[in-house]
Amino acid sequence: MPKVIDVGRICVKVAGREAGRKCVIVDIINENFVVITGPKTLTGVKRRRVNVKHIEPTPYKINISKGASDEEVISALEESGLIAEIKKEIAPSIS
Numbered sequence: 001m002p003k004v005i006d007v008g009r010i011c012v013k014v015a016g017r018e019a020g021r022k023c024v025i026v027d028i029i030n031e032n033f034v035v036i037t038g039p040k041t042l043t044g045v046k047r048r049r050v051n052v053k054h055i056e057p058t059p060y061k062i063n064i065s066k067g068a069s070d071e072e073v074i075s076a077l078e079e080s081g082l083i084a085e086i087k088k089e090i091a092p093s094i095s
Helices: 070-080 083-087
Strands: 009-013 022-028 033-037 048-051 055-061
Touching (some): 022 070, 022 083
Antiparallel strands (some): 009 055, 022 033, 033 048
């Protein structure tokens, strides 16, 4: 299955201090980098640029516009009923 990296996709961070936490893609910079947000108030993930190798997409997707604010992301998560899902942390696998 190919990786689906698109705006609104919920992902899990697999590298860094936020590993195991879920985030939402809010912008695509190029084929290697995207901008993500937790939002920080929900998951503790700050809005930042990350390498696509450091995130793992999930099957969940919300309907947001490119560059959406944290408030817009939170309201889209509430509409989709995914607030509880994004708050779940996943234990990072040690390889």
